[in-house]
Amino acid sequence: MLKLIIGNKAYSSWSMRGWLAVKQSGLAFEEITVPMFGEDWDKRREGDEFAPSGGKVPILWDDKAVIWDSLAIIEWLADKTDRARYWPKDEVARGMARSMAAEMHSSYPNLRRDLSMNVRKQFPPRELSEDVRTEIMRILELWAQARARHGSGGPYLFGDYSAVDIMFAPVVTRFVTYSIPVPRFAAAYMEAMLSHAWTREWLEAAQEEPWVIERYEAAAE
Template structure:
């Protein structure tokens, strides 16, 4: 398999697909296409699909997973494709109620929280001082903390992650953890403990180290929103 991702410092959707692929336990080749570079222009133009042997359109976005004839170009679709391939229990809780909650949380993360995304672009390397979220962004933050609280209190008894063991929900909320750390968002103790567990996970540590070694800088993501 091949996984094409963007800059590790900035690309939250790439982080989700990368964590999902790591969680699958399958071997894969990682291809980083820096956003804003020549290869990025080729990807947006559709030329990279043909160059990598793809047979389906990726819409010029990352992440993209290639597995033989299969081409998957959405982070949630990548996770579900891998879950079908290796067994869904590797990603989703076995308990029916927990699994339903996890799926709803992942779907909400996939489609919502536009204010948080806009005001707090992922920047793993940076720590922003004095960030003041808008009312809409504060609403997103409170909603996420509420989701985390429900998952941890109802289903998190088996470990430090949202549903105890690391799974799909953690894959999708890992970039939020990075955002909360970068923008120094104040959180209650249970959330701080969860964030620490995510941040210290060996895969996250590998991603963080790689992001710190990247030379690419995208200026628009280096300043907190006013």
């Protein structure tokens, strides 16, 4: 059985991506939550379970293979199961989806810093920096292009739920947490994402977590 090590569901955006990726595979897996920055966190990071990830989550163990980084987990599971579970079948759509997923993986540092993930709260709108607004507009532009060009088959970015939706799932939660105004098409997409059974499962579990990390609570306010 696969084993997935994740951090707090309330705060760990990369863990959310890795977890959704494994759910999308349809494979059974053991889920291990290691609360970030607690006593157990440091102890487990020093052990073999976290090697060679450098102490980061998520980490997927598949027998003797260890895969860390959410996008690598997606690719591993796509190869292991069926790539059509993760990427559009159409070549043109697939090229765009892979590019969007890669951009989400490597970009938007200001949004990540200023709008840290916290799925247990929702704050009133506030003034955002120009850099954050620019990144939000870029994300909305990508969503609009994907939906207009390739989204006619369903409510997700490329119609069916896919890897690119997994990569943007924590952005959807951030937009809710910080009351980011979005156009109607984006609101409809976000509603589809938030209504997805796996998103609901993640958010409900986050509400039940006993751990509070003050640095993220303070950053969110």
